[in-house]
Amino acid sequence: DVKVTQSSRYLVKRTGEKVFLECVQDMDHENMFWYRQDPGLGLRLIYFSYDVKMKEKGDIPEGYSVSREKKERFSLILESASTNQTSMYLCASSLSTGTANTEAFFGQGTRLTVV
Amino acid sequence: GENVEQHPSTLSVQEGDSAVIKCTYSDSASNYFPWYKQELGKRPQLIIDIRSNVGEKKDQRIAVTLNKTAKHFSLHITETQPEDSAVYFCAASTNTGNQFYFGTGTSLTVIP
Numbered sequence: 001d002v003k004v005t006q007s008s009r010y011l012v013k014r015t016g017e018k019v020f021l022e023c024v025q026d027m028d029h030e031n032m033f034w035y036r037q038d039p040g041l042g043l044r045l046i047y048f049s050y051d052v053k054m055k056e057k058g059d060i061p062e063g064y065s066v067s068r069e070k071k072e073r074f075s076l077i078l079e080s081a082s083t084n085q086t087s088m089y090l091c092a093s094s095l096s097t098g099t100a101n102t103e104a105f106f107g108q109g110t111r112l113t114v115v
Numbered sequence: 116g117e118n119v120e121q122h123p124s125t126l127s128v129q130e131g132d133s134a135v136i137k138c139t140y141s142d143s144a145s146n147y148f149p150w151y152k153q154e155l156g157k158r159p160q161l162i163i164d165i166r167s168n169v170g171e172k173k174d175q176r177i178a179v180t181l182n183k184t185a186k187h188f189s190l191h192i193t194e195t196q197p198e199d200s201a202v203y204f205c206a207a208s209t210n211t212g213n214q215f216y217f218g219t220g221t222s223l224t225v226i227p
Binding site for chain 1: 116121124125145146148149157158159160161164204208209213215216217218219220226
């Protein structure tokens with residue numbers, strides 16, 4: 001059974017803090033994703049990675065960066081947290097077959113509140 | 116890039132009735148279309164998916180149809196039950212971009 005685990009379920013941070021959200025998957029998936037989920041806006045892609053040390057910007061990368069030093073771990077970094085980054089953050093991973101995309105498996109989400 | 120639109124944003128049905136959620140996509144290269152169900156406080160989970168070489172797929176009370184020409188796909192839930200109440204997301208993906216583009220979600224409420 002695929003497991004995608006996010007390090008925190010709930011986080012409260014102060015404006016201006018540097019915030020790290022960690023995600024680990026145990027199925028040797030090549031692709032990993034960070035989404036932000038807000039009511040009425042669905043799931044918006046922040047960054048994704050298709051290999052170690054590789055990353056690509058999604059639709060809303062501003063104010064975020066990512067790190068993928070190991071295949072199983074994908075970190076989302078808020079360099080200087082702001083109140084408009086208060087949201088639910090979802091990590092996901094998927095297998096890359098080279099010919100067809102496959103199911104994305106999601107973590108349980110991190111509810112981040114910036115005060 | 117790909118743009119996925121999903122309608123309706125909210126849907127209420129009586130228990131036992133059918134529910135239909137529709138999505139459109141813009142990129143003709145998209146070839147994989149998963150549907151996810153997210154119960155309150157839980158992670159999104161895949162309930163059914165379809166690839167572009169198939170027009171329809173069924174799994175018990177759930178079915179998905181795909182019209183490549185019109186670039187739209189739909190989720191059909193028959194004989195709805197209260198446990199079907201959740202937010203449903205459609206998505207589109209290509210085999211080259213590795214990305215999933217999600218719709219904005221449909222909040223389905225099944226009234227007992």
